Amino acid sequence: MRLQYPPSVRIIEVPCTGKVDIMHLLMAFEYGADGVIVMGCLEGDCHYGAGNLYAKKRGNRVKEILDKVGVGGERLAMYNLTSGMGGRFAEIIREITEKVMELGPSPIRVATGKAVRPIAEVTT
Amino acid sequence: MIKAVPKPLEEVLDLVKDFTKVLIVGCDGCVTVCEAGGSKEAKVLASALRLYFTQAGKQAQIDETSLTRQCEKEYLAQLSDKMDAYDAVVSLACGCGVQYMAEMYNNKIIYPGVDTCFLGVNEERGLYAERCQACGRCILAETGGVCPIARCSKRMLNGPCGGSDQGKCEISKDVPCGWELIYERLKTLGQLDRFEKPVDPKDWTTSRDGGPRTIVREDLRI
Numbered sequence: 001m002r003l004q005y006p007p008s009v010r011i012i013e014v015p016c017t018g019k020v021d022i023m024h025l026l027m028a029f030e031y032g033a034d035g036v037i038v039m040g041c042l043e044g045d046c047h048y049g050a051g052n053l054y055a056k057k058r059g060n061r062v063k064e065i066l067d068k069v070g071v072g073g074e075r076l077a078m079y080n081l082t083s084g085m086g087g088r089f090a091e092i093i094r095e096i097t098e099k100v101m102e103l104g105p106s107p108i109r110v111a112t113g114k115a116v117r118p119i120a121e122v123t124t
Numbered sequence: 125m126i127k128a129v130p131k132p133l134e135e136v137l138d139l140v141k142d143f144t145k146v147l148i149v150g151c152d153g154c155v156t157v158c159e160a161g162g163s164k165e166a167k168v169l170a171s172a173l174r175l176y177f178t179q180a181g182k183q184a185q186i187d188e189t190s191l192t193r194q195c196e197k198e199y200l201a202q203l204s205d206k207m208d209a210y211d212a213v214v215s216l217a218c219g220c221g222v223q224y225m226a227e228m229y230n231n232k233i234i235y236p237g238v239d240t241c242f243l244g245v246n247e248e249r250g251l252y253a254e255r256c257q258a259c260g261r262c263i264l265a266e267t268g269g270v271c272p273i274a275r276c277s278k279r280m281l282n283g284p285c286g287g288s289d290q291g292k293c294e295i296s297k298d299v300p301c302g303w304e305l306i307y308e309r310l311k312t313l314g315q316l317d318r319f320e321k322p323v324d325p326k327d328w329t330t331s332r333d334g335g336p337r338t339i340v341r342e343d344l345r346i
Contacts, residue, residue, distance in 0.1 A: 023164075026171040030178075065168075068133045069176035107179035 001086050005093040009037075017041070017078075018051020025062045029071055032109040035100035037092065038078040045082070052080060071107055075100065125245075126154035126218045127252045128161060128238040136169065136214060137176055139235045143211040144183065146173060148237065149203065149225070150190035151217035158252055161216030161238045163190035169214065169237060185210075194221025200228050207232055243274075260330025260337065266318065268309035273326075275302030281323040 014020055017040030028036045038059050040052030056078055063073030077096060081088050104110075140146050148166045156162030170188035177184035189206070191199040194217035207213070207229050215222040216237040226234040242254040257274045263281075264271055273279045277287075277295050283303030287294030291304040310316050328334070 022168055023171065026168065026175070030171055030174055065133060065172045066175070068137070069172050070179045071175050108175060111178050111181045 003086055003090040005090040006097040008097055009093055016046065016048050016051035017055035018048055020055050020058065022058050022062055025059065025076060026065065029066065029075070029106065029108060032106055032114060034106045034109070035075045035096060037096055040078065040080050042080045042082055072103065075103060075106065125157055125243070126240060127158045127242050127244040128155045128218055128240045130160050130165060130238055131236065133172060136237055137173070140173065140212055140214065145185045145210045147206065147210040147213045148186070148188040149194070149213055149215050150188065151194040151221050152190055153193040153195070155216060155218055155238060157246065166190050166216055169216070195224055197228060200225055261327060263326070266323065267306045268313055268315065270302060270305045270309050272302050272306060275305060281326055
């Protein structure tokens, strides 16, 4: 398909979003991620039963935490799509990249002096 | 087991915001089972505090550890060489653990990180229900294994009361009437004659009415 999407994302593969732990998400922000996307299978279509639903709940808890600690829950998003939805995948990456660019660098990177400007140009 | 819930994060943030070296101490006992204060929760809270302090531009050292139990001196003693390095400690144990830690480390600020709720069971993951009020004199043998002290909203010894409706308590349609449960259980056991004799007033001196309680087991003491 050779779909284009911004190079600012780093893909971390897991067997199922049910593997994604609260600590994985929090550590990503501690390490300075400007935004994190959790991409799981369509709801009701989890090979393992409900992994994506667990991930959704964990994500919601992390969003609450991020809001309370001043990082902003809007920097974390979860999407559900299938492996056949490459076009949608690229579209989501573009959307989120634009959103994160609007939000600016993570307050963590700004506070530690590692960022003063947006990290990437939006390539559409 | 003792059931607890994590304190609201903003409450913990408010407690520790003026410190720069904070230790989060989880407890691997009861509060781990209800996922309120184990090693995992200690890591999550520590991470949240690090994010908070970092985004606020404040240099802070937030570490976490966990003890097998915080209601025993031997395990609390494992913190002795670490305590001096911190300004404040957030204990994720139940109220017993927090207090015991404060007793042992008298000059250290110890904050609770969970709200201790009750003695209960795990009905499902994330769903815990009260079953015992630790009254000190168990009457379950007489009530079909269902405790009227913990399960009846009025702690009645001769129930049900007039507020029992269709097996539910008048306080909420979601709360089963404790005495309905007792009736059904005794019926199953063929012990309904139990209702024919009133229960004597309960001796509450073994409960909180007698003040803070202590158990002395001379057969066990060393």
